[in-house]
Amino acid sequence: MPPAKVPDTPVEHIVDLLEKAKKLAEGNGSIPEELKSYLQKALDIASGLDDYLERMTTQESEPLAELYKKTVSHDWEQAHKEGKTIFKLPKECVTGHVEGQTLKMLVHMSQAKRVLEIGMFTGYGALSMAEGLPEDGCLVACELEPYLKEFAQPIFDKSPHGKKIIVKIGSAMDTLKELAAAGEQFDMVFIDADKNNYINYYNYILDNNLLRLQGVICVDNTLFKGKVYLKDTTDENGLALRQFNQFVSDDPRVEQVIVPLRDGLSIIRRVPVASACSSVLGKITDDEVFRGVGGHLILDRMHLGGKVAYVTGAGQGIGRAFAHALGEAGAKVAVVDMDQVKAAAVVTELSLKGILAFPIAADVSKPEDVQRMIDSIVSKWGVIHIACNNAGINMNSNSEDTSLEEWDQTFNVNLRGTFMCCQAAGRVMLKQGYGKIINTASMASLIVPHPQKQLSYNTSKAGVVKLTQTLGTEWIDRGVRVNCISPGIVDTPLIHSESLRPLVQRWLSDIPAGRLAQVTDLQAAVVYLASDASDYMTGHNLVIEGGQSLW
Ligand SMILES: C[S@@+](CC[C@H](N)C(=O)[O-])C[C@H]1O[C@@H](n2cnc3c(N)ncnc32)[C@H](O)[C@@H]1O
Structure with missing residues (x-):
């Protein structure tokens, strides 16, 4: 028969006590039936909770399940007797399924890339959190017992996330000092080692900026079987945690909640600026640079x-x-293209990322299409804050042969189209008293790219810059900023055409960066120009060309 489970959490204690009370009540004829029924109901509620949470929480991965099984079936007493572990480690140390998934969720929600764990044991929590990290994420796990690294590593190796985990063997405080000396910083910290040192770990982490601004510290066992609030507590760990919780609650550097999950999980957030830093306020410049x-x-x-x-x-x-960049940064995006199918496909991509978007088929060289585009956005979303006038075409011909047809077509889309979009969006924005217009110009507005011949393109894009400068200065006092981005040669399917492909090597020799631009190289610029952070910028031509225009 397996040994009776020792109650380890406040709920398990409640269940244990209710079961004892129920047994007493059953053997006592003088207890009213109503009281027995209340006892049974309380027992049902308390005893069903953990099981329900287990069942409703997303199932753990196979390596996690294996790690859990290996941990609880291991003979830890024997390992200690054989001198493999310094201390006798109770298997109950393991962070289980529900808490593991909670930690993984917090890693996701805080978008952490670097996590620090203090007290790894067999690595269940470490692997759970590693699963929530991005590909290039990293988790440093501190552990005193060398045996535990050997124990966990084979299962880390089976998981595609195990390579993100670096185990540091030794006293956690020594490891913290080493990490601080190396200038390391983390987005999230999980403290789950020797309880009487929690306060020292916590202070060392904050005092030495091992946790980044707005980072999160999670701390395990902070309800400690209820001993943190029970009056008769004499237990050393219970008292240490009571003191720890109070200390954090009084600390102006952070905000804290204690979630009654298992034995209590504290979630502590380092506040952006210590709002209650009154003790230092006289010594700092308390302005927008400091506070944001x-x-x-x-x-x-x-x-x-x-x-x-x-x-x-x-x-x-x-x-x-x-469109992706603006959506990722939080905007709703109307995806406009001449080709309805392509616009719809991009909307599908955005929707999959949780971005609100809708497609509009419009040819920007047609005034009626431009007005319909603006009207449909306003009728759907009521406003337009960000107008990205990006549609453009490029044709090549020697200047002496450039036809009026090519010239007109290029100008109709690149310059007349951009003007019409600026004007139609601008009318909405001027009424709102706010707007950000971002036109796509080109490095060809500054230099004459060669050896390809593209007179109409170059001239139309130079026109886009002058259009941007003029509108940017004319409208800024009414809240509308107009800027443009001038990309260098971008690696799009267009330049892989038969006629342009042979030119790539030639172009590369003209680019200090030694490569063509990827579309992703331009994404931060559009977000910056669309955001309030660039409010003082108007009529600007933001050139992103790997240095090509400087050679
Ligand atoms: C509660 S267990 C950690 C459980 C683990 N977080 C998990 O997810 O399963 C505590 C661990 O802290 C380790 N530990 C205790 N004191 C330590 C110290 N001073 N430095 C580093 N590790 C320590 C113990 O060896 C033990 O493995």
Whole structure:
């Protein structure tokens, strides 16, 4: 018969006590039936909770299940007797399924890339959190017992996420000192080792900036079987955790919640600026540089939540990358392209990423299409904050042979089309008193790219820059900023055409960066220009060409 389970969490204690009370009540005829029924109901609620959470929480991966099984079936007493472990480790140390998935969820939600764990044991929590990290994420796990690294490593090796875990054997405090000396910093920390040292770990982490601004510290066992709030507690660990919880609760550097999950999980967030840092306020310059503009630090100032954007020519190439970037930054995006099918495909991509988007088929060289595009965005979303006028075409011919047809076609899309979009969007934005217009110009506005011949393209894009400068200065006092981006030679399917492909080597020798631009190289620029962080910028031509225009 397996040994009776020792209650380890507040709920398990409640269940244990209710079972004892129920047994007493059953053997006592003088206990009213109503009281027995209340006892049974309380027992049903308490005893069903953990099981229900287990069943409803997303199932663990195979390597995690294997790690759990290996941990609970291992003879830890024997391992200690054989001198393999310094301490007698109870298998109950293991972070189980529900808490493991909670930690993984927190890694995802905080978008952590670097996690620090203090107290790894057999690595269940470490592997759970590693599963929540991106491909290039990293988790440093501190553990005193060398045997535990050997124990965990074979299962880490079976998981595609195991390579993200670096185990540091030794006293956790020594490892923290080593990490601080190396200038390491983490987005999330999980403290789950010797309870009487929690406060020292916590302070060392904050005092030495091992946790980044707005990072999260999770701490396990902070309810400690209820001993943190029970009056008769004499237990050393219970008292240490009571003191720890109070210390964190009083600490102005952080905000804390204690979630009654298993034996208590504290979630502690390092606040952006220590709002209660009154003790140091006289010594610092308490301005927008320190606190952020409107309380928003720089990355938050580039967030586009609540903004409405459109991108023309968004069915492929640069426009598609712009639509994704604006959507990733939080904007709703109208995806505009001449080709309805391509626009719809990009909308599908955005929707899969949780971005609100809808397609519009429009030819920007046609005034009626441009107005229909603007009207449909306003009728759907009521406003337009960000106008990305990106649609453009490029044709090649020697200047002496350039036909009026080629010239007109190029200008109709690249310059007249951009003007019509600016004007139609601008009318909406001027009424709103706010807008960000971002036109796609080209490095060809500055230099004459060669050896290909593209007179009409170069001239039309130079026109886009002058259009941008003129509107940018004319409208800024009414809240509308107009800027443009000038990409160098971008690696799109277009330049893999038979006529252009042979030129790639020639171009590369003219580019200090030694490569063509990828559409992803342009994404941060459009987000910056669309955001409030660039409010003082107008009429600017932001050139992104790997240095090509400088040679
Ligand atoms: C509760 S267990 C950790 C459980 C683990 N987080 C998990 O996910 O399963 C505590 C671990 O902390 C380790 N530990 C205790 N004191 C330590 C110290 N001073 N430095 C490093 N590790 C320590 C123990 O060896 C033990 O493996």
